[in-house]
Amino acid sequence: MRFDLTPEQRAFKYEVETFLRDHLPANVAAKVKRGAGVSKDELTAWTRTLNAKGWAAPAWPIEHGGTGWSLVQRHIFDVACRAAHAPALSGFGFNMVGPAIIKFGTAEQHAQFLPKILNADLWFCQGYSEPQAGSDLASVRTRADKNGDDYVVNGSKIWTSGAEMADWIFCLVRTNHDVQQQKGISFLLFDITSPGVSVKPLYAFNGKRLWNQVFFEDVRVPVAQRLGDEDRGWTVAKSLLGDERLMVSRVSENKRVLGVLKEALQEQIRRGIEMPESVHSEICALEIRLQALEMTSLRILTQADSGSQIGAEPSMLKLKGSELVQAQDELLFRMVDYLALPQDSANTGEEPVNPAWAEYIASGRYHHRGYTIAGGSSEVQHNIIAKQVLGL
Ligand SMILES: Cc1cc2nc3c(=O)[nH]c(=O)nc-3n(C[C@H](O)[C@H](O)[C@H](O)COP(=O)(O)OP(=O)(O)OC[C@H]3O[C@@H](n4cnc5c(N)ncnc54)[C@H](O)[C@@H]3O)c2cc1C
DSSP, X not given: XXXXXXXXXXXXXXXXXXXXXXXXXXXXXXXXXXXXXXXXXXXXXXXXXXXXXXXXXXXXXXXXXXXXXXXXXXXXXXXXXXXXXXXXXXXXXXXXXXXXXXXXXXXXXXXHHHHHHHTTSSOEEEEOOBTTXXXXXXXXXXXXXXXXXXXXXXXXXXXXXXXXXXXXXXXXXXXXXXXXXXXXXXXXXXXXXXXXXXXXXXXXXTSOEEEEEEEEEEEEEEGGGBOSSTTBHHHHHHHXXXXXXXXXXXXXXXXXXXXXXXHHHHHHHHTTOOOOHHHHHHHHHHHHHHHXXXXXXXXXXXXXXXXXXXXXXXXXXXXXXXXXXXXXXXXXXXXXXXXXXXXXXXXXXXXXXXXXXXXXXXXXXXXXXGGGTTTSOHHHHHHHHHHHTSXX
């Protein structure tokens, strides 16, 4: 199998690169390149630029505002965006609940939500995990009891990323207590400012508000805001986890970090810091792992594009991609030492203590620790591979 891009794919890559060069604001790209987060306003503006071009939701069907691109085209687009340092759009809307609404929503729900997600007029967050339900998601306890035309929701969700910025939440709730766990769950969409919802911050050890705990006390949610059938929310949730499951290799994020790694090596040499010879070979080894990951990823995407059945491959891609980012972070951290002292001058305007190229290395490292937990931990991925590939 050859992986050279076809002439059409090369032309597509050129079109994407040209668009990014002409439309991506330089100040936003500079922040992303350094690893600094962008503001909600900046992300909203970029989403609207892509939406005006028809490129905000590459994975969605054309009739709902998507592009109709193949998986390989989506990969090319993703890598080009990351190479140009474009910010990633909100995954909750575009990759998770959007595709679920397309698949399970009514015509009214399509009209109500999809255009708003495409234009960043409506931001969602994901209410799945609970204090007692993470990897074992089917054991969610947050309950929704029918009362007239409403459900009354009580309980709490944890690790809810971005709830402080979100307008709505998509939420797994228990609607039936008398059946097997998976068969008593429903999928609700509701306004996070509804009476009875409270959002409390949870901070990561780098001091950033990475998550929230969201509490529900007698929150009234119209039955019409349920996605899919009552007690069939597990099917919706599974499809939602599956929709983006092939785009999990983090190739483009790994490329960005590799760029930082090479820049850090050059900068340290320029500053007269002696770098052990082994650092060079370690960077080469990481780049080879990255090339292998990209080839494997492209091979699997090409197979999926041509209709092949996909099994445990997404678990392998997630495992390898997330471990590789973390391996790069470890080397980076060793190379830059105290220069990695975390700061956020791009967003706070404060005077940087350390060189700009090193400022976000630590916060990147802390952030990437979550890659082997969120979306299914590495242990869970190992279990899937053991079962499906090794037959254990
Ligand atoms: C950065 C980040 C962002 C997140 N954002 C969100 C969000 O927006 N919304 C949301 O709902 N959730 C979110 N989560 C939560 C995430 O989905 C859960 O952390 C994840 O599902 C694991 O659940 P848990 O934390 O309860 O750990 P547990 O499930 O309690 O697992 C604890 C440990 O036991 C291991 N383990 C569990 N089961 C098995 C098994 N069967 N075999 C072997 N080992 C096992 C795990 O690998 C882990 O090491 C986020 C998490 C992170 C890190």
